[in-house]
Amino acid sequence: MIEAAQFVEAARERGFDWYAGVPCSYLTPFINYVLQDESLHYVSAANEGDAVALIAGVTLGAKNGRRGITMMQNSGLGNAVSPLTSLTWTFRLPQLLIVTWRGQPGVADEPQHALMGPITPAMLDTMEIPRETFPTEAEAIGPALDRAIAHMDATGRPYALVMQKGSVAPYELKDGGAPARRTPVEPRAQFRGVAANELPTRHDALQKVIAHTPLDSTVVLASTGFCGRELYAIDDRANQLYMVGSMGCVTPFALGLALARPDLHVVALDGDGAALMRMGVFATLGAYGPSNLTHVLLDNGAHDSTGGQATVSSQVSFAGVAAACGYASAVESDDPSVIDALFAAPPLDGPRFARLTIRRGTPDGLPRPTITPPDVKTRLMRHIGAI
Helix, strand or coil, X not given: CECHHHHHXXXXXXXXXXXEECCCHHHHHHHHHHHCCCCCEEEECCCHHHHHHHHHHHHHHCCCCCEEEEXXXXXXXXXXXXXXXXXXXXXCCCCEEEXXXXXXXXXXXXXXXXXXXXXXXXXXXXXXXXXXXXXXXXXXXXXHHHHHHHHHHHHCCCEXXXXXXXXXXXXXXXXXXXXXXXXXXXXXXECCCCCHHHCCCHHXXXXXXXXXXXXXXXXXXXXXXXXXXXXXXXCCCCCEEECCCCCCCHHHHHHHHXXXXXXXXXXXXXXXXXHHHCCHHHHHHHHHCCCCEEEEEEECCXXXXXXXXXXXXXXXXXXXXXXXXXXXXXXXXXXXXXXXXXXXXXXXXXCEEEEEECCCCCCCCCCCCCCCHHHHHHHHHHHCXXX
16 A cells, blocks of 8 residues: 555656546545645546546647646546547547556455456457556556656557555545636527528638637637538648547547646637537536636537437527536627637636537538648647647
C-alpha cells in the first residue's frame, strides 16, 4: 500500500498535473488529495468518456511537457470505449489511465462487477492499451510512471495502470472541491418562424464562424460528420481540427483545451445528434467552463451524414439546458445573425452558447479531409505552440 502523496508527487515531477474522471472508492485517496492541492487540476466529469475526451483536449494544448490522467472504475470502460478507440487512438493523443479493478478474479465484490472484473484486462488489450498493475510499493511508482511515459511518447497513445483493492491508503477530504455556483442566466429564444427552405444552411453558419475565428487567437474544433467535412471544404485552416469519431465528445475535448490554454479562444462546433448523445457534458461545461470557451450548436434536426434520420432535438430547448447548467449566456435562434452577436459579445464569466436552427441537406460532392487525423492534430499543436 502506498500513500496518495507518493504517487501524485512522483507524477507531478513528470509533468502530470491535470486529472479528470468519475469517482470509485479505490480512487478516493487520489481524488481527495488532488482536490485539496491548488496547483493541481481535477475535473469531475459526468461520465468516463467525457473525462477521456477532456484530458485529450488538455494534451492537445498542453505546453512545457504537461500531462493528464483520467481515473475511472473499470465499469466505466464501457462509457470510455468510443473516445479511447476513435479519439485518443486515432489522433494519437496520449494520456495515463488509472482503471480500478472491481470484480478482480478471486476478490469478493458486488454482483455488478462479476463480468467486468474478469474481462477488464481483455478490454484494454482489445483497445490496444498497454497495462500493468498499479504500484503498491513506493519504490515502484517512478519506474511505472517512466514506462507509461515512454510508451506515450513513442506511440502517442494511452497507457493504463490497473488498480487493485487496497492499493492506496485513505486520505481525508476536508473540502469537497465543488466549483463555485454561477449566477443563473435566462435563456433567450429568437425564432423568426420561417419556412424550412428559408432557414440558413450549414455553409452559411460555418462561413460566419470562420469570419469570427482569426488564425492567431482561436481554435475551432468541429464535430464528427458533415460539420467537420464542410468546414474543411470551405477553408482548411491551421487553427481547425475535424473530429472523425467520438460522437458527442467535441465539447469535453474543447473544455480540456480551453482550460489548458486560457490564452486561446476555443470554439466547439456541435451538432444536435452529438449534443443529445452526451447531454451530461452541458453540466460539466457550465460548472468548469472558462470564459474563453464558446459552444455553437448547429441543429438541423437530423443525423444528416447517415441518411437524414430525424433526431428529437425539436423537443429540446438547448439554450434552456445550457442556462440551467451554468453557462454565462445561452441563446437559440433560426437567424444566422445570432452567431455574429455571439462573437461580438464582451467576455463573460463562463462559456457562451448559441444554438442555430439550420436547414437539412449538404452540398453534393462534399469532400472528406485529405489531411490525416494525426497530421491535423500535429499541425494544430504546432500552430498554437504546444510542440
